[in-house]
Amino acid sequence: MENLLCSEVFEENDCDHRNGISFEDCEEAFAFFLAKETTYLPQSAYTKLLQINGFIADARFKAVTWIIKSQRRMDLCDETVFSAVNCLDRFISLNLQCQGWKGWMFELLSIACLSIATKFNETSAYLLHEFQEDLEIWFAPRLIQRMEITVLKSLEWRLDSVTPVSYTHLLTQTFNKTLLHQSTHLLLHLLLDPKFLEFHQCVVAISSVKALVPSSEHGSSFAHIDTLISQDRKDDLIHCQRLMRKLRDETICPPSPVTVLKVNSDAVFSLKMNAGLGSSRKRKREEREDGII
Structure with missing residues (x-):
């Protein structure tokens, strides 16, 4: 870059x-x-949550990193990236149960948020498998779709952020x-x-x-x-x-x-991409489906 x-x-x-x-x-x-x-801001306590909960903060960082990397890989517009991150932040801030999630659940949430954002900002349609090309973990399309519905309901379908x-x-x-x-x-x-x-x-x-x-x-x-x-x-x-x-x-x-x-953006990203989502090992699909809905 x-x-x-x-x-x-x-x-x-x-x-x-x-x-x-x-x-x-x-x-x-x-x-x-x-x-x-103001209608599209995360809850007011969200910043404090990220300060005191290292697991949530790390999961968010990895998710945002993956979304930015996906933009470069899929040639997505800037609005898609910011919309996806906005969905991610608002969803986490609204759902306290995220604090008990496993790491792979945030990966699934990231894919769902980016998929939703592309539907509202891109002129081309993307298949769900295209979002996962650089991930070792593979989520079934129906599982991603279930997460999309969960996100949409939680955000009350307010997506024009x-x-x-x-x-x-x-x-x-x-x-x-x-x-x-x-x-x-x-x-x-x-x-x-x-x-x-x-x-x-x-x-x-x-x-x-x-x-x-x-x-x-x-x-x-x-x-x-x-x-x-x-x-x-x-x-x-x-x-x-x-x-x-x-x-x-x-x-x-x-x-x-x-x-x-x-600024040399490659230098900045090289310090941060080591924490990306692609380093996780493969898991059984049965485990991934536990506890989502």
């Missing part, structure tokens, strides 16, 4: 003419997402298209870090874009964005940006006063 972010200067474009959308349209869409996003990438298309309208791709890559990395689950999707999205554009180039575009969120979100925005800077400085970015964040 190429460098996640590159040292490139972003030039503001005329939003009204070059992209076919006005600031008024952006503002209206942004307000729509703001009003809608608002995610950070819902906002980035709007936030990057006045910048070079490269910014959209780089922001999305950054957000993919942030999916692996549960600390960012405590923030609303709009906060994570705005923070990711601001992290990529030097403050000297924020200009009127960011001033306009800041007017779209409430004061309490602005306080969260400051906290989120601090976390992103810390992540950048400690993990993925050498300090640079003049360039935009530069």
Whole structure:
């Protein structure tokens, strides 16, 4: 995978003419997402659960890692990945019995969430066996379908989720298209870090874009964005940006006063993929069917 972010200067474009959308349209869409996003957040205690329950946190990390790897293998769109992770997080936060699950149950949940997300975001249909090509464990299609129904019922069939990438298309309208791709890559990395689950999707999205554009180039575009969120979100925005800077400085970015964040995503992923789902040994199908429904 190429460098996640590159040292490139972003030039503001005329939003009204070059992209076919006005600031008024952006503002209206942004307000729509703001009003809608709280419906698709995990339960408020979920972040705390991930902090105190190492098994759940590890299972989530492996599941998100597998979903991201599946995107590259199956050439899935970004919306599918974020939608699948959103389904995963909401389901776990709603179901306390997940704390007693075995590891393979989370693998099955991951496949079900990704399968559901592809149905709502992809133009091509995928067979259930295609999701399992890089797994040593093989789940019967009927078992995956049963898990899909369990997830759908638990989420009350509310699947049109608002995610950070819902906002980035709007936030990057006045910048070079490269910014959209780089922001999305950054957000993919942030999916692996549960600390960012405590923030609303709009906060994570705005923070990711601001992290990529030097403050000297924020200009009127960011001033306009800041007017779209409430004061309490602005306080969260400051906290989120601090976390992103810390992540950048400690993990993925050498300090640079003049360039935009530069990250080698292969290096980051190589540290994390060792914990992937494919390392589990094969199990008997009878064991996999025990305790799901």
